[in-house]
Amino acid sequence: MRTVFLRLLPHPILSLLLTVVWLLLVNSFSLGTLVLAVILGLVIPVLTAAYWPDRPRVPRLGRLAVYLVIVMWDILVANVTVAFIVLFRSNRAMRTHWVVIPLDLKTPEAIAILAGTITLTPGTVSADLSAEGRCLLVHTLDTADPDEESKGIKNRYERRLKEIFE
Amino acid sequence: MMTLAFIVSFFCVSLAQVLAMVRLIKGPCVGDRILALDTMAVNAIALLILLGLAGGTQIYFEAALIFAMLGFVSTVAYARFVLRGDIIE
Amino acid sequence: MTMEIADIAIALALLSGAFFTLVGSIGLLKLDTPMKRVHAPTKAGTLGVGSFLLASMIDGFAYRGGSLHELLIMAFLFVTAPISANFISKVNMHRGDIDPTPPPPGERTWATFNTGPADKAGDGPM
Missing domain, CATH: 3.30.70 (Alpha-Beta Plaits)
Structure with a gap:
């Protein structure tokens, strides 16, 4: 279970950051942009996971x-x-x-x-x-x-x- | 009141840009020239935002964002060239 | 009435931004050693642009129904300014344009001067 979670969401903070940055770039909030932002935030870390092998500890x-x-x-x-x-x-x-x-x-x-x-x-x-x-x-x-x-x-x-x- | 604020701001930022250019020409060290270029990029962002505010448009925003990114990358590339003699190793 | 308050806030943010941007460049011209010059534009210049972006955000919320994307430029500038300053200090140290630096206690040298065998093989641009 845990390994599947790690494979699908290798960098949770990076995903969150990508979502927020995409919403800010579009600069208007609607359900469509939110869905696209979440998709980008989920897909980009998975595609680039090979270049980020280390997992930094999540800070407080x-x-x-x-x-x-x-x-x-x-x-x-x-x-x-x-x-x-x-x-x-x-x-x-x-x-x-x-x-x-x-x-x-x-x-x-x-x-x-x-x-x-x-x-x-x-x-x-x-x-x-x-x-x-x-x-x-x-x-x-x-x-x-x-x-x-x-x-x-x-x-x-x-x-x-x-x-x-x- | 707003017009006066805009005039003063445009004057100050343009003057800052000219002062940075004087330091760019005068040098005397390589580090000073890189720093002057970096300052000019930051001041250019300020000018773009002012133009957008004064004209009431949003079209300068993307230009300001790209200036921020290219200014940083060019500063690092220049400094790295002086430090290592190579940019991509 | 609220429009007037927004206008006053925008004008104040614009003026403080203009002041700090100008101070950054005056410092760049006035100070006399390369390391002193790094201080003025990295701090004052960054805050100057930050004030302009704040003015733009107030304008967006007062007249156009809200805009937050200025935060992107602001965050980017505040993250990159220290890195640029660090690289420029390294250039100054490397070229020897400044006062001699104290040695680090308990270690050989600073990272800038720590050249491996690969670095010594090729000649720099100087």
């Missing part, structure tokens, strides 16, 4: 939603901060640093989301991952204390991502 969706709300709020704050720094600080007064963040996360999806979050939030851009994937190199635009920044990121984002994915 409720906590992921909370995380997304926090990140959106931080993006708004980040943009006001960065706009202020860009417009009113001279180049010489900015204290840029390289910050190395040791990672506790193991799953690639979680690390990718953490790197994306760091880039979109206040004054930090994630530049590179170390060769074995255990630290993240982050560039900060204007911070007084790099260690404090690293601790803040670990506390605010990495702890939550660890709860969601691991």
Whole structure:
């Protein structure tokens, strides 16, 4: 029973995403478009299943939603901060640093989301991952204390991502 | 009021596009030029959406979507070419 | 009355979008090192386009009976902006146009500099 289910629906989240994207592309809701969207969402993952052999673990969706709300709020704050720094600080007064963040996360999806979050939030851009994937190199635009920044990121984002994915 | 908002927005986005083009010409590093091209693609999406809003039509939406995708793919392709000397390995 | 409120909301979204787009490009021109320049357009430019799309969505709901497909562009931009920034940082590191980077603790090097034997065989474009 379980193998039949896996064969017919190899990636449930991908199916859901394809359905929603098709409905958004059509941009008008009727029963016909919904049926076509569901058909596409069911058929495309089955046809392309050979290229996606790994099944990523389904994250805790409720906590992921909370995380997304926090990140959106931080993006708004980040943009006001960065706009202020860009417009009113001279180049010489900015204290840029390289910050190395040791990672506790193991799953690639979680690390990718953490790197994306760091880039979109206040004054930090994630530049590179170390060769074995255990630290993240982050560039900060204007911070007084790099260690404090690293601790803040670990506390605010990495702890939550660890709860969601691991 | 709406007309004024549209005029200000068109002016700001066009000015942003010109500033990005100055950085594209000035360089001095390859990374700056790629970044300037990426910024210009994003600003072009903004201009297309503004045109659609000001004209009250939906026909620019698909163009904006394709600009978003092609802008991202070309940025990655260019960066990858500089990094590896090859795009498809 | 509701039309007026919608108009005010659209105008506000347009103006904030224009402001952030302009700030992104000013930052691109004003900042003085390649890594600093990555900061301004990736954040401010993305939010600027996001505001324009928000204006378009309000317009759709106020005058055309609803439209949500702007969410597609918005989601796409917010997902791809960090990836572009990451690739541009890698280019900057690779070309050596920036301050030297600190070594990762407990490991050999950063992924950009981690070249295998296959990479060393052929010459790059430089």
